[in-house]
Amino acid sequence: xxxxxxxxxxxxxxxxxxxxxxxxxxxxxxxxxxxxxxxxxxxxxxxxxxxxxxxxxxxxxxxxxxxxxxxxxxxxxxxxxxxxxxxxxxxxxxxxxxxxxxxxxxxxxxxxxxxxxxxxxxxxxxxxxxxxxxxxxxxxxxxxxxxxxxxxxxxxxxxxxxxxxxxxxxxxxxxxxxxxxxxxxxxxxxxxxxxxxxxxxxxxxxxxxxxxxxxxxxxxxxxxxxxxxxxxxxxxxxxxxxxxxxxxxxxxxxxxxxxxxxxxxxxxxxxxxxxxxxxxxxxxxxxxxxxxxxxxxxxxxxxxxxxxxxxxxxxxxxxxxxxxxxxxxxxxxxxxxxxxxxxxxxxxxxxxxxxxxxxxxxxxxxxxxxxxxxxxxxxxxxxxxxxxxxxxxxxxxxxxxxxxxxxxxxxxxxxxxxxxxxxxxxxx
Amino acid sequence: xxxxxxxxxxxxxxxxxxxxxxxxxxxxxxxxxxxxxxxxxxxxxxxxxxxxxxxxxxxxxxxxxxxxxxxxxxxxxxxxxxxxxxxxxxxxxxxxxxxxxxxxxxxxxxxxxxxxxxxxxxxxxxxxxxxxxxxxxxxxxxxxxxxxxxxxxxxxxxxxxxxxxxxxxxxxxxxxxxxxxxxxxxxxxxxxxxxxxxxxxxxxxxxxxxxxxxxxxxxxxxxxxxxxxxxxxxxxxxxxxxxxxxxxxxxxxxxxxxxxxxxxxxxxxxxxxxxxxxxxxxxxxxxxxxxxxxxxxxxxxxxxxxxxxxxxxxxxxxxxxxxxxxxxxxxxxxxxxxxxxxxxxxxxxxxxxxxxxxxxxxxxxxxxxxxxxxxxxxxxxxxxxxxxxxxxxxxxxxxxxxxxxxxxxxxxxxxxxxxxxxxxxxxx
Numbered sequence: 001x002x003x004x005x006x007x008x009x010x011x012x013x014x015x016x017x018x019x020x021x022x023x024x025x026x027x028x029x030x031x032x033x034x035x036x037x038x039x040x041x042x043x044x045x046x047x048x049x050x051x052x053x054x055x056x057x058x059x060x061x062x063x064x065x066x067x068x069x070x071x072x073x074x075x076x077x078x079x080x081x082x083x084x085x086x087x088x089x090x091x092x093x094x095x096x097x098x099x100x101x102x103x104x105x106x107x108x109x110x111x112x113x114x115x116x117x118x119x120x121x122x123x124x125x126x127x128x129x130x131x132x133x134x135x136x137x138x139x140x141x142x143x144x145x146x147x148x149x150x151x152x153x154x155x156x157x158x159x160x161x162x163x164x165x166x167x168x169x170x171x172x173x174x175x176x177x178x179x180x181x182x183x184x185x186x187x188x189x190x191x192x193x194x195x196x197x198x199x200x201x202x203x204x205x206x207x208x209x210x211x212x213x214x215x216x217x218x219x220x221x222x223x224x225x226x227x228x229x230x231x232x233x234x235x236x237x238x239x240x241x242x243x244x245x246x247x248x249x250x251x252x253x254x255x256x257x258x259x260x261x262x263x264x265x266x267x268x269x270x271x272x273x274x275x276x277x278x279x280x281x282x283x284x285x286x287x288x289x290x291x292x293x294x295x296x297x298x299x300x301x302x303x304x305x306x307x308x309x310x311x312x313x314x315x316x317x318x319x320x321x322x323x324x325x326x327x328x329x330x331x332x333x334x335x336x337x338x339x340x341x342x343x344x345x346x347x348x349x350x351x352x353x354x355x356x357x358x359x360x361x362x363x364x365x366x367x368x369x370x371x372x373x374x375x376x377x378x379x380x381x382x383x384x385x386x387x388x389x390x391x392x393x394x395x396x397x398x399x400x401x402x403x404x405x406x407x408x409x410x411x412x413x414x415x416x417x418x419x420x421x422x423x424x425x426x427x428x
Numbered sequence: 429x430x431x432x433x434x435x436x437x438x439x440x441x442x443x444x445x446x447x448x449x450x451x452x453x454x455x456x457x458x459x460x461x462x463x464x465x466x467x468x469x470x471x472x473x474x475x476x477x478x479x480x481x482x483x484x485x486x487x488x489x490x491x492x493x494x495x496x497x498x499x500x501x502x503x504x505x506x507x508x509x510x511x512x513x514x515x516x517x518x519x520x521x522x523x524x525x526x527x528x529x530x531x532x533x534x535x536x537x538x539x540x541x542x543x544x545x546x547x548x549x550x551x552x553x554x555x556x557x558x559x560x561x562x563x564x565x566x567x568x569x570x571x572x573x574x575x576x577x578x579x580x581x582x583x584x585x586x587x588x589x590x591x592x593x594x595x596x597x598x599x600x601x602x603x604x605x606x607x608x609x610x611x612x613x614x615x616x617x618x619x620x621x622x623x624x625x626x627x628x629x630x631x632x633x634x635x636x637x638x639x640x641x642x643x644x645x646x647x648x649x650x651x652x653x654x655x656x657x658x659x660x661x662x663x664x665x666x667x668x669x670x671x672x673x674x675x676x677x678x679x680x681x682x683x684x685x686x687x688x689x690x691x692x693x694x695x696x697x698x699x700x701x702x703x704x705x706x707x708x709x710x711x712x713x714x715x716x717x718x719x720x721x722x723x724x725x726x727x728x729x730x731x732x733x734x735x736x737x738x739x740x741x742x743x744x745x746x747x748x749x750x751x752x753x754x755x756x757x758x759x760x761x762x763x764x765x766x767x768x769x770x771x772x773x774x775x776x777x778x779x780x781x782x783x784x785x786x787x788x789x790x791x792x793x794x795x796x797x798x799x800x801x802x803x804x805x806x807x808x809x810x811x812x813x814x815x816x817x818x819x820x821x822x823x824x825x826x827x828x829x830x831x832x833x834x835x836x837x838x839x840x841x842x843x844x845x846x847x848x849x850x851x852x853x854x855x856x
Contacts, residue, residue: 075837077833078833078834078837080833081829081830081833081834081837082834084534084827084830085830085834087533088533088534088537088539088827091531091533092529092531092533092539092541095529095531096529096541101520101523101524103519103520103523103788105515105516105519105520105787105788106512106516106787106788109516109782109787109788111516111520111787111788111789113520113524113789113806116766116767116768117767118800118801119767119768119800130838130839130840131837131838132838133834133837133838134834134838166837202800202801203801217649220649221645221648221649223657223796223797223798224801225798225800225801225802229651244853246849246853247846247849247850247853250842250845250846250848250849250850251846253842253845253846254840254842254843254845254846256842257840257841257842257843258840284842284845284849287845288841288842288845289839289841290840290841290842294842332818335816335818338544338814338816339544339545339547340544340547340812341814342814342815343814343815343816343817344814344815344816344817345817346816346817346818347818347819348850349819349820349821349823349824349850349854350817350818350819350824351831351846351847351850352843352846353831353835353840353843353844353846353847354537354817354819354824354827354831354847355815355817356831356835356843357830357831357834357835357843358827358830358831358834359533359534359537359539359817359819359827360531360533360534360537360539360817361539361541361815361816361817362815366812368651369651370651370653371812371814372546372547372630372653372812373546373630373631373652373653373812374653374812375812375813375814376813376814376815378541378813378815380808380813384768384794384799384800384801384802384803385803385804385806385808386766386769386770386771386772386799386803386804387770387771387772387783387789387790387804387806388763388766388771388772388774388789389771389772389773389774389778389782389783389787389788389789390760390763390773390774390775390778391775391777391778391782391787392777393777395777396777396778396782399512399516399782399786399787401509402509402512402513402785402786403779403781403782403784403785403786405505405506405508405509406506406509406510406513406561406562406785406786407781407784407785409503409506409509409559409561409594410558410559410560410561410562411558411717412558412682412685412686412718412781413685413716413717413718414678414681414682414684414685414712414716414718414722415682415685415780415781415784415785416781417678417681417682417712417715417716418675418678418679418681418682418779418780418781419779419781419782420678421674421675421678421712422675422678422776422777422779425672425674425675426777
């Protein structure tokens with residue numbers, strides 16, 4: 001870790017800046033994939049799947065038999081754990097379901113706002129070394145609570161054309177039965193444009209590698225909604241003299257094992273505690289299967305000592321971390337001062353992995369500083385809010401002259417006239 | 429208007445498609461402006477303002493004296509109308525302020541979600557022929573209710589370097605005092621990157637011409653949040669045998685006067701009523717100052733007769749209109765079936781212009797079919813929702829094994845370990 005002591009505010013911009021993950025080189029490659037799928041649909045998808053995943057599934061769509069197989073053979077303890085987590089995620093997200101908001105703004109002028117589910121959503125779940133079934137729960141459960149009509153899931157097949165059983169189990173648990181064996185930019189393209197097999201969706205969710213996230217960004221510029229912009233995962237841990245070094249080290253490492261571009265930041269008011277935590281990190285690192293990956297990420301990470309809590313909190317909010325773990329005695333107080341973060345973990349017994357899996361909060365969160373303007377995935381992500389207004393004759397008599405005056409001042413005569421013809425009819 | 433009678437469903441995709449507003453040619457021009465401002469800040473802004481607006485304001489920032497001048501000299505009736513509208517907008521948006529949502533998902537596992545204002549927002553208000561002071565109210569009032577710390581406004585100066593008084597008045601009414609005389613893509617660049625004079629913002633709101641909307645799209649791909657993707661304005665009017673043709677015609681024209689690319693759609697179950705409305709439209713059109721513009725838009729517009737209400741409602745939702753005006757006897761019932769639209773106007777005395785100015789709903793709405801996945805501007809637009817979790821020792825004893833099982837199945841050993849070290853400490 002790179003240690004900074006009381007960095008001056010001039011230095012903060014540099015310390016909060018994220019690594020430049022310029023993906024410009026891959027834009028033409030991804031554009032090429034998007035265009036192929038747009039032009040040749042399923043044929044292009046199959047060709048690209050063979051090329052990138054080394055498999056030609058006999059059918060792009062996962063069969064009922066494959067899903068039932070997952071139900072039968074997935075380890076029982078894992079099944080139970082998933083049910084436990086799903087129940088917490090469901091409880092927390094159900095409470096977020098927006099209510100109709102209604103008021104009479106002027107007598108006779110009724111206005112309301114109603115949240116309506118997005119019709120068709122597409123969830124992308126990466127394949128690769130780790131089967132991210134937890135992300136299935138995080139995306140599919142709120143989609144089901146929102147009552148989205150169609151929820152489809154794309155995930156790449158392995159070399160034998162199969163999908164990981166835990167992913168199939170999680171999907172089934174959340175009521176998703178439309179699962180496609182497609183990965184990469186070709187999956188994003190298929191969901192964005194639609195093919196004979198894969199329906200065009202209204203919004204695309206989910207994490208992925210650079211090809212996937214670039215594809216999401218490109219289709220987003222074409223008007224397909226996406227959950228949020230992407231970037232490497234991050235954790236900020238705040239420690240003081242009371243923090244058990246063992247806990248802080250474990251939390252730093254749980255972020256570091258995600259990949260070499262993971263951002264790991266440790267803030268403290270005590271230089272000594274930072275040394276203890278770094279030392280403990282080294283010891284725990286040695287035991288990890290992913291230690292090579294985690295070590296690279298740690299080498300790039302930052303530990304910063306602040307002379308007072310006020311500066312520390314200012315820096316914390318300026319950084320806008322995806323995950324913020326508060327392990328100091330003032331954790332609860334600091335939590336009330338958080339203005340920019342994805343998700344906050346308060347106190348010594350609240351590791352980030354609780355939120356990654358099972359506390360009930362969502363783990364799809366804004367990273368790369370996007371927490372300054374973006375929320376993590378929540379019920380709003382699966383709905384759109386429509387406004388309604390209904391005006392009585394009496395209401396228009398009251399409100400009409402106001403509209404006429406304003407429309408005229410904006411030189412929009414027809415806007416004014418839409419009121420005038422009605423007022424004339426009412427008054428005649 | 430182009431009339432279609434009972435179009436087959438195969439034809440619907442074509443009828444709901446929007447004109448292709450490919451702005452690809454202007455992307456390099458806009459990129460050039462963005463890069464200039466990024467590199468040369470205020471100097472570039474001033475140079476571009478002279479070039480595009482024909483003015484060099486002595487100061488980019490509007491002075492207190494200019495604002496006070498607007499307060500003194502703006503027409504009194506317009507002032508009162510703005511206050512009336514502002515009060516309705518404030519009432520409807522205040523009710524949308526999200527509450528903290530809190531629950532104990534598992535004993536000892538407390539989760540909550542809190543909405544926090546976005547720190548710094550930038551509002552863009554176009555200049556040009558019509559001073560869109562109503563958009564100032566629509567963006568600045570929710571920003572103030574959200575308690576965004578910094579709200580800045582950019583709008584282009586006229587050839588004398590001045591800003592329209594109604595815009596200044598509306599800004600002051602909403603508590604905005606940081607107003608800059610900058611328009612076009614250079615204003616979007618200044619707010620996206622910041623200059624010595626203009627602060628970098630977290631999110632950019634507001635309508636604009638192709639340069640402005642292209643600039644917003646380009647900075648959005650660079651990670652600056654924007655309100656929503658842009659497209660030409662639209663209205664869909666639904667009429668039956670009871671609809672006063674005069675009202676429907678006035679509503680169609682109030683959309684058509686926005687510009688030649690405005691989308692105007694009339695749906696009905698009665699061919700005769702469509703003929704009446706078209707006839708009435710011609711008569712009202714002759715009286716309008718913007719009749720040339722409105723006529724071009726009407727020439728491209730659609731009138732469609734459906735044989736039953738079910739098909740009509742299906743088409744309505746598939747089109748996902750920005751503005752939906754229900755002028756039929758079943759208006760209230762149809763309103764309950766709306767699943768895709770920006771804002772809905774119910775009944776004969778509810779013209780679109782009511783929502784454009786003063787009913788209380790927001791007039792910044794998703795167009796171009798984006799209503800399938802996007803909401804209009806509302807309180808959520810000015811806030812981000814942060815999640816929190818706090819777990820007790822007892823809570824972690826309950827939840828910990830679930831997390832360990834799931835983390836292990838995802839091959840994320842360090843995630844598991846962050847729980848294991850804590851459980852070990854609790855149990856020792």
